[in-house]
Amino acid sequence: MESLQLSALDLRLGLMAVVLAVMAATFHVLTGNFLTPENLYNIAQQTAVVGIVATAISLVIVARHIDLSVGSVVGFVGVLIAYLQYTAGWHWATACLAGLAAAILAGMYQGGLTAYLGVPSFVVTLGGLMSFRGAAFLVANGKTQPVTDPVFLWFGGGLDGALGIAGSWTLAAVLAALLCWRIVQARRAKAKHGFPLRPLAADIAFTLGLLALLAAFTAAMCAYQLPGKSAGQGIPAPVVIWGTVVLAVAFIVRRTRFGRYVYAIGGNPEAARLVGIPVRRVTLQLFLLLSVTITIAAIVSVSRLNAGTNSMGTGMELYVIAAAVIGGVSLSGGSGTVLGSVLGALIIQFLDSGLLLLDVGIGQRMIIIGQVLIVAVAFDVLYRRWTGERLA
């Protein structure tokens, strides 16, 4: 383990990937149709909206804050975007920009109260949970706002909302090349600075594993053919959008000062202040980042439903927070990864979808998912104790 340079974090992500694989295999054995292109395609699409917001809320929780209002803001922004297109007749792009502006304002209000006035984010966003749901109703007086623009509908997947076979494999090839280049680059840089290298075989095995996963996923998406269409769908647009958000947020975490400061604030807010980090500004920016992902999620959501409704995103905050927490984000702050939020969101969706295929009723499903959340956090506590992160 020493020579492989595996950290407790890598182990944990690996473990979650194993859990995901075991769940998939179990459900497939029990139902016979879990690991089919159709089911995987639907799961990937359904997870995207929660997954997009989960990336940013992970960072919010890492910085010892919370946002309970995300579902309501998604509803509010979503209805606004749909309303501007349907009732006000705006172009979809300007409507989306207006939605982004609204989300940014909401983020400045809630983030500002939290960062500059010191009102606990739990309280601010609990109020927001109510208020923004009300605002979502007021935008269109509770009326459903259908959207029809074909370009806008691409974002939500649906009939033509996918990359197609050629597009999917092109994207997969680009990603594969990028991945290999990154790993070679990292090895070179390490060697140049005289740092110890991971054994070459380990790096190759790791890379090949990821490439195989990428190829399998692309193949599955391309194998899914909608009735009445001549070719396979390929990677659905919401997944492409989710993937882009994940890469962007992961870049922010690993390569920018802002990302590091978020973790420093979560680890020790007083120390962050003493070393000169502008804690308030970083906190506000964090809420604005969340606003951006909320807008993206709202766009995908409206597009998926072909309409904006005032109930859109109801209860979503719970799924988003659960995804982050199952993905290993500690509610006491300072630790958690973006990739973890992806796996967390997938675990919830796997469970939901697998139980649905098993004909388990909605009541039982909710009970099970709720308890799985507790199991995940209990595991988290024990794991951190075992790795020495927590003493008692």
Place this chain on the structure above:
Amino acid sequence: MTASPLVEIIGMHKAFGGVQAVSDVNLALDAGEVVAVLGHNGAGKSTLMKMLAGAYPIDRGEIRIVGDVVHIANPADSQALGIETIHQTLALADNLDAVANLFLGRELMTRWNTMDDYAMEAAARKVFAQLNPNFRNIREPVRSLSGGQRQVVAISRALYFNARILIMDEPCAALGPEETRMVHDLVRRLKARGVGVFLISHDMPDVFALSDRLAVMKNGRVIGTYRTADLTEDEVLGMIIGGKPVTRVAQQHRTLSSRLPSLQETPP
């Protein structure tokens, strides 16, 4: 006319609510000088130093660096003036590794304005090696490090960023004999380089081994400022406990010659 002192604290005040934590404090520090700041818990010494470090806003008073009045509104201002602070709590983010903590708030960037992890790690290795050649696990979260290693990380900030003025708040409080010696060596090295050091300590051997002068505080005021060599440990302890200045020897407001002869602090 003598040269201006490196640091001059003039008429400093600080109140928390109705409590006067620091009142009318004057203190000077020269380049290459170690001034110990002593007193009971709650005497105001940490508060005074935190104002210099930018951690607390200054209610009233003036800070001059080499004669120029400076404004310190936050820790970044203080750092920009060449003031480094080793806080009693060490100010480490426990979840980040030693390299990240060394550069926290002042990361090295690539030309793409992204963090340059390799450059930071390479530089960190050099600094840590100067202080403790056995310090290898620099990529582990600092929570898993020993007390001495954590101290190394905090001290290395002062070393790497070339402090001109160093504030050390209880630097040896949690250290073993070997690590204490490391801190002593470091203070002497920095002193030889012309760094001015404010040392807060409860430990008389530390104070007498390292400081040129000492200032004793009680209830937010300076009781007296003396050349350390002029006093005995008992006299210093007497001042800390009793709050009465020693009159056997003259006070020394500066090492060379006093620029502030009229400022004779008297207890209320």
